[in-house]
Amino acid sequence: MPGDVLVFAEQRSDKLHPAAAQCIAPARELASKLGGQVVAVVVGHGVEQAAAAIEKAGAERIIAISDPALMHYSALRYRTALAAAIQRMQPRVVLLPATFMGRDLAPRTAARIGASLATDVIAISIGDGGAIDVRRPVFNGKAFGTVRLPADRVAMATVRPNTYAAPAGGGGAVRESLAFVAATGDERIEIVDVVKSGGEVKDVTEADIIVSGGRSLKSEENFKIIYDLAKELDGAVGASRAACDAGFQPHSRQVGLTGKTVTPKLYIACGISGAIQHLAGMRGSKVIVAINTDPEAPIFKIADYCVVGDLFKIVPAITQEAHKLRHH
Ligand SMILES: Cc1cc2nc3c(=O)[nH]c(=O)nc-3n(C[C@H](O)[C@H](O)[C@H](O)COP(=O)(O)OP(=O)(O)OC[C@H]3O[C@@H](n4cnc5c(N)ncnc54)[C@H](O)[C@@H]3O)c2cc1C
Numbered sequence: 001m002p003g004d005v006l007v008f009a010e011q012r013s014d015k016l017h018p019a020a021a022q023c024i025a026p027a028r029e030l031a032s033k034l035g036g037q038v039v040a041v042v043v044g045h046g047v048e049q050a051a052a053a054i055e056k057a058g059a060e061r062i063i064a065i066s067d068p069a070l071m072h073y074s075a076l077r078y079r080t081a082l083a084a085a086i087q088r089m090q091p092r093v094v095l096l097p098a099t100f101m102g103r104d105l106a107p108r109t110a111a112r113i114g115a116s117l118a119t120d121v122i123a124i125s126i127g128d129g130g131a132i133d134v135r136r137p138v139f140n141g142k143a144f145g146t147v148r149l150p151a152d153r154v155a156m157a158t159v160r161p162n163t164y165a166a167p168a169g170g171g172g173a174v175r176e177s178l179a180f181v182a183a184t185g186d187e188r189i190e191i192v193d194v195v196k197s198g199g200e201v202k203d204v205t206e207a208d209i210i211v212s213g214g215r216s217l218k219s220e221e222n223f224k225i226i227y228d229l230a231k232e233l234d235g236a237v238g239a240s241r242a243a244c245d246a247g248f249q250p251h252s253r254q255v256g257l258t259g260k261t262v263t264p265k266l267y268i269a270c271g272i273s274g275a276i277q278h279l280a281g282m283r284g285s286k287v288i289v290a291i292n293t294d295p296e297a298p299i300f301k302i303a304d305y306c307v308v309g310d311l312f313k314i315v316p317a318i319t320q321e322a323h324k325l326r327h328h
Contacts, residue, residue, distance in 0.1 A: 003036025216271030274299025
């Protein structure tokens, strides 16, 4: 329907990505102004739990596209599936989370259906003449720009994770399923292996607290003190690109311009200089604590709490204090 807002309900192993549920918040706002519905599309193989989760977040209509060929994310097949759902539903706006999957899928789908697209948006509104106006960071987050998506075509946007809170209390959605019809060329990408990353602590995009380490940790083994603090605070471990490039941490934990964008309640930067590309991924954090031996380190310019000192002494001391507080 012309006033509908469609949300791509990203899932892996039938688990809805939290950033997808967050997309329901701006989708609801827009749909109520456009007089349409919030429609969620779940693509995968066996997507019952993900569909239930997006319903709980407030989707009013759910289209499930479930097929063995969609078991694992494949850019081309998922694009074909999402494009088919858009063509069937004819929504005014399509929102995807600005996750790795969303960032990969959105431009391919937009190109396939001739939609306009803005990425990494932090606000969406209805502009003049039925256009869709979006606000997004530019110049590595140093400034914000407004982009107008024209009224004459479907407007697509990827929404920066943690910009909106996921709504709750939904239910009673209309469920439909759509068969997957592969397009010519979809088989050009073959999935050879699926490697799990992450380990026992949370992913950076899902945590309220992130403890991040930089090159100064010097080795993978030394990151143990970062993991100890993260576990004590029930948080996630992040890292600078220099630390990931050096092999101390997997790139799935990299925060920054070419890594993940995070906006936790608390970000503790341990031995991270604060290069502009790192700040681009974490400057939206509510409270920033920086630990650095160099009082002139650029990270101190944006930190709320500045600790000048050796992280190898300070981090274990904070862990110990946090442990005492939790177990008292
Ligand atoms: C196109 C492009 C994209 C990029 N994308 C990213 C990105 O996504 N994420 C990212 O992080 N970077 C990115 N970078 C790299 C970025 O420019 C920096 O090189 C990188 O962030 C530096 O990492 P670092 O702070 O760990 O290391 P360094 O710059 O080497 O800083 C180490 C810091 O640790 C401090 N230190 C040393 N010993 C101790 C100690 N014992 N206790 C406390 N402090 C100590 C030092 O004073 C210093 O400030 C990108 C660069 C380019 C060109």
